[in-house]
Amino acid sequence: MSGRLQDKRALVTGATSNIGRAIAERFAAEGAHVVVSGRSAERGTEVVDAIRARGGRADFLRADLNGSAEASRALAEEAASVLGGGIDVLVNNAGIYPGDSTADTDEKSFDHVYAVNVKAPFFLTAAIAPAMAEAGGGAIVNLGSWIARLGIPIGALYSSSKGAMETLTRAWAAEFGPRGVRVNAISPGVVHTPVPGEAHPGEAMMNGTPAGGVGSPEAIAHAAVYLAGDEAAFVHGIVLDVDGGRTTAAVIAA
Template sequence: MGPFELTGRVALVTGATSGIGAATAALLAERGAHVLVAGRDRTRGEAVVAGIRDRGGRADFVAADLRTAESVRQLAGEAVGAGGGRVDILVNNAGVYPFGPTEQVPRDEVDTVYDLNVKAPFHLVAALAPAMAARGHGAIVNVSTMVAEYGVSGMALYGSSKAALNLLTKAWAAEFGPRGVRVNAVEPGPTRTESTVGMGEALDALAAEAPAGRPAAPEEIAEAIAYLASDAASFVQGAVLPADGGRTAV
C-alpha cells in the first residue's frame, strides 16, 4: 500500500453532502477508506454515498446535527458504530461562513457560527481523538480559511472563528501527537461550490487577488485534505496548509 492509500481506514467527513466535503469524501473513498458521509440533508448525503458506491467505494451516510454538544457526541457515537468500532480519520469540514458588517450581524448568528465552526470540531475531537490515541494512530484535518490569516472587511465573525480553529489545530497536535494522532488544517481560498454560487463576481474578485487568479475547484482542496490524512504526511503535525492559490503568500 502506497503512502497515499487509505485502505482499511474509517474516515468521518462532516459537511460532506456538498462542496469541499463531498469532494473529500469521494477522494478518500477512491483511495480505499470507508467513508462516513455526515450532514443534515439525508437526500443529498445518500446521493454522495450512492456516487461513491457506484465507483466501487465504500460509504455510509450518518445524520449530523452539529448545533449542540449533545448532538455532536451522538454523531461521534453513531460514526464509531457505523465504522465497525472506530474512526481513524476525522475531517472537520462542516461550517458556516456569513459575511457582512459587524454591526449588522444578528446576535444569534454569532452563536451559530461559533457553535458550528469552533464548538462542533472541539466536541468531535474530544469524543474521537482519545480512542485514536489509545490505538496509537489517527489523523484529524480541520478545514479553515485563508481569511483566518489576515483581516478582511465584513469577515470578522467568520475569520475569527477559523482563527480559533487554527489554534486548536496546533494545541491538539501538541496534545495528541505524542500518542500517534496527527492534527493539521487546510486553509482554502475562494472555492467554487454550490454554496458560493450566490457570491457571483465577488468570488472571482476575491480570487483575483491571489497569484492563481481564479477560484479553486472543490477537488483541489480535497487533494490537500487527503494528503494530510494520509501516511504521505507522516511527519506533518500542527501544520496549517494554505490552499489559497497563493493569496497569503503575497
C-alpha cells in the same frame, strides 16, 4: 484507486456538498470507508450512491452539529459503530458562513456561528481523538480559511471562528500528537464549482493571485488525502494553505 487511504475509516462532517463532498469522494477513491455526515438525507444519499457506484465504500449519517456536546458525541458513537468500531481519520469540515458586517451581526448569529464552527468540532474531537490514541493513532484534518489571516472588510465573525480552528489545530497537535494522533489543518482560498453563466461573488478576491482565479473543491480534497495519509506521518500542527497564493504572494500586473 491508488490506495493511499486503503482501509482507513473516515468521518467527514459537512460532506453533502462542495469541499466536504469532494473530500469524501476522494477519500473513498483512495480506499477509505467513509461516513458522509450532514443535515440533508437527500444530498447525503446522493453522495453515498455516487461513491458506491464507483466501487467505493460509504455510509450516510444525518447529524445537526449545533454545538452541543451531545450532538457531537452522538455522531462520534454512530460513526464508530458504522465503521466497524473505530475512526482513523476525522475531517472537521462542517461550517456556516454569514457575510454580515460586524455592526449587522446580532448576538444570536454570533452564538450560532461559534456553535457550529467551533464548539461542534471541539466536542467531536474531544470524543474521537482519545479513542484514536487508545487504538494506536489517527489523523484529524480541520478546515480553516484564508480570511483567518488576511483581513477583509466583511465576514469578521466567520474569519474569527476559523482563526479559532487554526489555533485549536496547533493546540491539539501538542496535546494528541505524542499519543499518535496527528492534527493539521487546510486553509482554502475561494473555492467553488463553476456554474455555466453564473459569476461567483468571491472571484474578484482571487484577482492578483498567482493562480489568477478560484480553486476547485477537488484541490482541497487532494490536500486532505495527503494530511490524512501515511505520507504525512511527520507532519504535525500545520495549516496548509491551498489558496492559489492569496495569502503569500501578489502578482503585479504590467
